[in-house]
Structure formats: C-alpha cells, structure tokens
Amino acid sequence: MGYVTVSVKIPKWLKELLDKYGIKPGPIVRKALEEEVKKIASKLSHISDEEVASLIREDREKRR
Secondary structure (H helix, E strand, O other): OOOOOOOOOOOHHHHHHHHHOOOOHHHHHHHHHHHHHHHHHHHHOOOOHHHHHHHHHHHHHHHO
C-alpha cells in the first residue's frame, strides 16, 4: 500500500497541546478521514456511477 502526505493547518495553541501531551496527530487524522469516507460512501452507495457523473457534470455547468 502506498501513502501520500496530507497537510493541515491547526492553531498554534492546539499544536502546543499535542506536543505537551505527546499526542501524535497522524493516527487520529487518518482514522477520522477513514471514518468520514466510510460514512459518505455508505450514504452514496445507492447512487449509480452514471448518476454521480451526471450530477457532477450538471454542477460544473451551473458554475459557468
């Protein structure tokens, strides 16, 4: 499995607290992203790929 880097900006005070308590943000962020993707995927599982493509196309055309 390959990995990519995802960066996020957080307030300085939060970074200081993470350091103070020895909390590594990587595993927490990774788990939160995985859970969010699973939640969205389950909500969209009933929609066909063609319908998703159509909705994306329609949204893009509205923005023009």
